[in-house]
Amino acid sequence: MTYNNVIFTADDDEDDRLLLKQAFDQQSPECQLVFFTDGDELLSALMNLPFGELPRLIILDLNMPRMSGFEVLKRLKAHPRLRIIPVVVMTTSNRAEDVALSYQSGSSSFVTKPTSYDRLLELVKVTRQYWFETVTVFSEL
Amino acid sequence: MRNAPYSELNPTPHPLIYFVDDDPIDRQLYQKSFQRTFPNHDIELFSSGFEMMAATSQATRLPMLIFLDVKMPLMDGFETLMSLKADRKWSAVPVIMLTVSREPQELKLCYQLGAQSWVTKPESQEAMEQLMGLILSYWDTAARTPYTT
Numbered sequence: 001m002t003y004n005n006v007i008f009t010a011d012d013d014e015d016d017r018l019l020l021k022q023a024f025d026q027q028s029p030e031c032q033l034v035f036f037t038d039g040d041e042l043l044s045a046l047m048n049l050p051f052g053e054l055p056r057l058i059i060l061d062l063n064m065p066r067m068s069g070f071e072v073l074k075r076l077k078a079h080p081r082l083r084i085i086p087v088v089v090m091t092t093s094n095r096a097e098d099v100a101l102s103y104q105s106g107s108s109s110f111v112t113k114p115t116s117y118d119r120l121l122e123l124v125k126v127t128r129q130y131w132f133e134t135v136t137v138f139s140e141l
Numbered sequence: 142m143r144n145a146p147y148s149e150l151n152p153t154p155h156p157l158i159y160f161v162d163d164d165p166i167d168r169q170l171y172q173k174s175f176q177r178t179f180p181n182h183d184i185e186l187f188s189s190g191f192e193m194m195a196a197t198s199q200a201t202r203l204p205m206l207i208f209l210d211v212k213m214p215l216m217d218g219f220e221t222l223m224s225l226k227a228d229r230k231w232s233a234v235p236v237i238m239l240t241v242s243r244e245p246q247e248l249k250l251c252y253q254l255g256a257q258s259w260v261t262k263p264e265s266q267e268a269m270e271q272l273m274g275l276i277l278s279y280w281d282t283a284a285r286t287p288y289t290t
Binding site: 077083084086088096099100101103104106108109110111112122123126127129130133134135136137138141 | 229232233234235243245248249252253255257258259260261272275276278279280282283284285286287
């Protein structure tokens, strides 16, 4: 498995996971999404990756049971190997405090979940363009 | 003393972008690109991290994004990044490293220090405008930042 096209996604909402998968399959089929239903699952999977392998990107929901997105961010950014993975917070929250706190906690960007499928497709398109074609991340070197 | 809310720190409607680069030719390239292609963004240019950090204490308006070169005299991109991320208010401003370097250890260190992205610096104005178009289409339309306007 090559991890350079892999996006790890943690979201407890099944509908949101399905919509995101559908949008990526339609807009950017070269990206491989791996879904987790909470932060615990995501962190365990990351810790158990083969040495030197990291996903290109993490898409992280904020409001999840057991462990919030902020707590996941805090643990990721405290981990010497995992802290270099870019994390995009994708949430229904539109609160200015959540935007600021996400960046202060080390997120790479903050995106509000779109309310329509067309907007989600557009978001997936610019996300792929930015994180796969414009930015250099460690996993591709 | 209370902290001013973010909206009070941003009285003007145009997003502000900082460029920090010691190369005068590159600074001119950024300025021309924005004047021609992105006139609805305000930009401020700094010739070193030291100059920018000195300006942060006086700033009444915070930028939406900071583009930061890596290799600079006086205070390089690493040290500037560390200073920004050590400040509660400024740590919420996304930092994009814009550099000619493709050195893996430098890239790794920038991400470890909290840079939001790493982008390779193009050489021509046309390529720069194309790159900025891609970057801004993400940060203007998809991503939210604390100091967007």
